[in-house]
Amino acid sequence: METTIRALRKQQNSVSLTARLPPELLASIFKWDAIMEREKSRRTTSWIRLSHVCADWRRIALDCPDLWCYYTNNNLNWLNTLVSRSGTVPFHVLTDLHRIRSKGLRQSLGEIHRIQELCFCAYYRKHWDKISKVLSKLEHAPFLEVFRPSFNLVVGGGVQALPDYLFNGEAPRLTDLELDGCLIGNNSFLLANLTTLTLRHLREENNGLSLPQLFVMLNQAPNLETLELKDACISNGLDDIPPPRAEEGRIRLPRLQHITISRMCATILSHISHHNVAQIFLDKSNETNTSIQALCATLATRIQPVSRARMENCYGSSYTCDFDWEQTPTLMNSRPGMPHARLKMRIPSGRREDFFATLRDIWKTLPMTNLRVLNIDDVNASKEFWLALVGDLKFLTTICVKNGLTTLLQALRKKRGHFAASFKSLHNLFIREWTFDSTMIDSLGKCLRARRRCGAKLSRLIIQKGKYRGPDSFEVAARLRSVAQEVIWDVETIADKSTEGVGANIRQCAGSQHGSRSSSEVERWDYSSPEENYPYRLSADSEDF
Secondary structure, eight states: OHHHHHHHHHHHHHTSTGGGSOHHHHHHHHHHHHHHHHHHOTTOOGGGGGGGSOHHHHHHHHTOGGGGOEEOSOOHHHHHHHHHHSTTSOEEEEEEGGGSOHHHHHHHHTTTTTEEEEEEEOOSHHHHHHHHHHHHTOOOOTTOOEEEEEOTTOTTTOSEEOOTTGGGGOOTTOOEEEEESEEOOTTOGGGTTOSEEEEESOOOTTTSOBHHHHHHHHHTOTTOSEEEEESOOBOTTOTTOOOOSSGGGSEEOTTOOEEEEOSSHHHHHHTEEOTTOSEEEEEOTTSOSTTHHHHHHHHHTTSOOOOEEEEEEOSSSEEEEEEEEEOOOOSSOOOSSOOEEEEEEEEEOSSHHHHHHHHHHHHHHSOOTTOOEEEEESOOOOHHHHHHHHTTOSSOOEEEEESOHHHHHHHHHOEETTTEESSTTOOEEEEESOEEOHHHHHHHHHHHHHHHHTTOOBSEEEEEEEEEOSSOHHHHHHHTTTTBSEEEEEEEEOSOGGGTHHHHHHHHHHHHHHOOOOHHHHHTOOTTOTTOOOSSEEETTOOOO
């Protein structure tokens, strides 16, 4: 009976639409499902449920070796299954050493001749002793591209040293190396072809990585494109090593595009030649700000004039400052459209006055005269601060602000002399997530009308995701028609239930004339591009109200 039922079910499945798909296409679908599952979690095996749908799907899955080449769950029987089903395709090992026996470790690394990615972590000294013995006996790794050993949580072990002749001196395809709590020899062959190098938690005073040792390692990796240093080296009083006087004395990394440094930023950057870097991330939250001027002086010689800046309050931890500039095309970076490069700095919050003093030092040292776009996110500074920082910039055309609007409006109303207004080049004011009432709108209108009388009328006023506390948004919006050539109004009323539909009516009315857009498209609007259309729009000549 069971055999008959199974046969009938198989016959029914054979006439379904999916049964008509060729096996090659189904295999590709299975592989993409596995890839998407691993993007969520590298150690998942949930994709295997596809092989349990029917006998045909299981046969196709078993005949697809690319599905069986990830060893992640530390089970020895599962490892044997994967080795047999993956055939000769490149293998990936991602494992925790405290959950696997020595036999399983030797067996998994016994496939080193076809391992493409090798990532493992240990938590105790005994695990390190086990892996050290196995690694010292490994043969060459001709297909290894990613190697990420981690001993960050070894209790009382300090920084560990990997075997000197790892992989028997042969790993020609290795391009991604991440060392977490462990080190390799400074002249190791593993560095020669690297494009990505990550060093973490190597600051142990006794056996950690020193600055001179770090510089030796970087000299051995001339092809680096990404460099990440997080608690990577100890200072030993060498924080202020003077930079080489000539460019020839610096570490030459001509392909370097991305840099992340968390300590001794100024010293490390001053020893690296990185004129074509597209992204720099500096974390100053783990050290004092005494070197900020030296750091900015170093950066000022390496980056183009800044065109965009953003200041953000991360609440309770730090502030972040982003600076973008147009990157000069080179042979290494010839993408069309004048790509933008980026500098991001995380600064410890501490006292607000300390942050603002640090920000002034940054502004004085970096090339900020060509700044066009300023984004202020929850940074509540004084009127005097904004006037001193950006009030006289000649090319500042756009300001985007989230919170902190009151003091900014006071700075915008400030006159330079009897007739000239501060921020005289300002054309676009972008206000995000503003909760306001009629009085606050009056203050905004008074400020912008005062600027209009000084000949500094706005081209565009944008209020995005605003919330109005009051009964009549129509009347409030009409007040702003004369303060700018164009007013973009994305506001909802939150007074009470009787007025909840007012904001929606505004959107519907304006959207019917100019075309509606989703909120995600609104958020992606580039506030430096005045030609961009917007769904909720008023102008001085508008008859919408």
